Amino acid sequence: MVTALIMAGGKGTRMKSDGKKLIIEDFDGKKLIIEDFDDGKLDVEKPLIEIGGKPMIQYVIDAVLGADELDDLVVATSKHTPKTTEFVKNLDIKIIETTGQGYIEDLRFILEISELGDDEIILTITSDMPLVTSEIIDHVLRKYKMSGKPAMCVAVPLEIFREYGLKPSILVGDAVPSGLNILRRSNKQQDEEVLRLEKIELALNINSPEDIILLEKILRDE
Numbered sequence: 001m002v003t004a005l006i007m008a009g010g011k012g013t014r015m016k017s018d019g020k021k022l023i024i025e026d027f028d029g030k031k032l033i034i035e036d037f038d039d040g041k042l043d044v045e046k047p048l049i050e051i052g053g054k055p056m057i058q059y060v061i062d063a064v065l066g067a068d069e070l071d072d073l074v075v076a077t078s079k080h081t082p083k084t085t086e087f088v089k090n091l092d093i094k095i096i097e098t099t100g101q102g103y104i105e106d107l108r109f110i111l112e113i114s115e116l117g118d119d120e121i122i123l124t125i126t127s128d129m130p131l132v133t134s135e136i137i138d139h140v141l142r143k144y145k146m147s148g149k150p151a152m153c154v155a156v157p158l159e160i161f162r163e164y165g166l167k168p169s170i171l172v173g174d175a176v177p178s179g180l181n182i183l184r185r186s187n188k189q190q191d192e193e194v195l196r197l198e199k200i201e202l203a204l205n206i207n208s209p210e211d212i213i214l215l216e217k218i219l220r221d222e
Contacts, residue, residue: 001071001072001120001121002069002070002071002072002120002121002122002123002141003070003071003072003073003074003120003121003122003123004064004067004070004072004073004074004122004123004125004137005074005075005076005107005110005122005123005124005125006057006060006061006064006073006074006075006076006125006126006127007076007103007106007107007124007125007126007127007179008047008057008075008076008077008081008084008088008126008127009076009077009078009080009081009084009097009098009100009106010046010078010080010081010100010102010103011080011100045080045081045082045083045084046081046127046128046206047081047084047087047127047128048083048084048087049206049212051130051212051215052219055087056127056128056130056206057075057084057087057088057127059129059130059131059132060125060126060127060129060130060132061073061075061091061093062134063132063133063134063136063137064125064134064137065134066133066134067134067137067138067141068134068138069137069138069141069142070123070137070141072094073093073094074093074094074095074096075088075093075094075095075096075127076095076096076097076098076106076107076110077095077096077097077098078097078098078099078100078106079097079100080100081100084127085097096110096113098110103126107124111185119184119185120184120185121144121182121183121184121185122182122183122184122185123137123140123141123180123181123182124180124181124182124183125137125179125180125181126179126180126205128179128205128206128207129178129179129180129201129202129204129205129206130204130206130215131200131201131204131215131218132180132201132202133201136180136197136199136201136202137180139197140152140154140180140182140195140197141182143193143195144182144193144195147193147195149190149191149192149193150183150184150190150191150192151181151182151183151184151190151191151192151193152181152182152183152192152193152194152195153177153181153192153193153194153195154177154178154180154181154182154195154197154202155172155175155176155177155178155194155195155196155197156175156176156178156196156197156198156199156202156203157174157175157176157196157198158171158174158175158176159198160198160199160200160203161176161203164200164203164204164214165214166203166204166211166214169205169207175194175196176203178197178202178203178205179202179205180202200218204218
């Protein structure tokens with residue numbers, strides 16, 4: 001069984017702006033995104049930032065639900081994202097409320113308390129990847145099953161970041177780990193395969209207003 005785990009419990013502390021408001025227009029000149037900022041910080045939970053009329057996390061949920069290689073979906077929230085918790089509950093999707101201490105800490109917490117079996121395959125994906133598609137998820141899972149290893153890190157070549165003017169948060173050699181990974185339920189160090197994919201859909205995590213502006217540009221060009 002393969003379960004998707006959407007991580008949506010972070011504080012979103014990197015979502016800042018020099019101004020008070022971010023306004024982006026869609027193809028018809030209508031407002032696509034408009035959010036108020038308080039002292040330079042976005043006054044909305046990051047998973048709920050609206051893009052094209054629906055919350056960012058909804059794009060990730062839709063991609064997961066449309067993937068043929070997945071069997072189940074769980075969303076991890078925390079005390080930092082109560083409105084996201086409410087939004088997901090209204091979709092009748094399973095929720096695990098974590099401590100909200102950080103990505104690694106929350107994932108460890110989930111692995112320790114989860115009722116999933118030790119051989120359960122877990123695909124983790126962050127809620128700030130609105131360009132990810134069902135096809136990409138299925139491709140990654142098929143490559144994982146062919147690898148023979150218990151874990152997989154999906155990385156994007158640095159050239160993609162340079163091409164789109166993105167700043168990588170972590171650089172491993174000449175590639176940047178994405179927000180999509182696979183591991184087994186067993187809470188132990190696992191031998192992993194590194195899958196390199198030249199896809200902006202995996203490179204663009206929404207961590208700043210500038211990332212939202214790039215997202216809008218990409219959507220315009222599609």
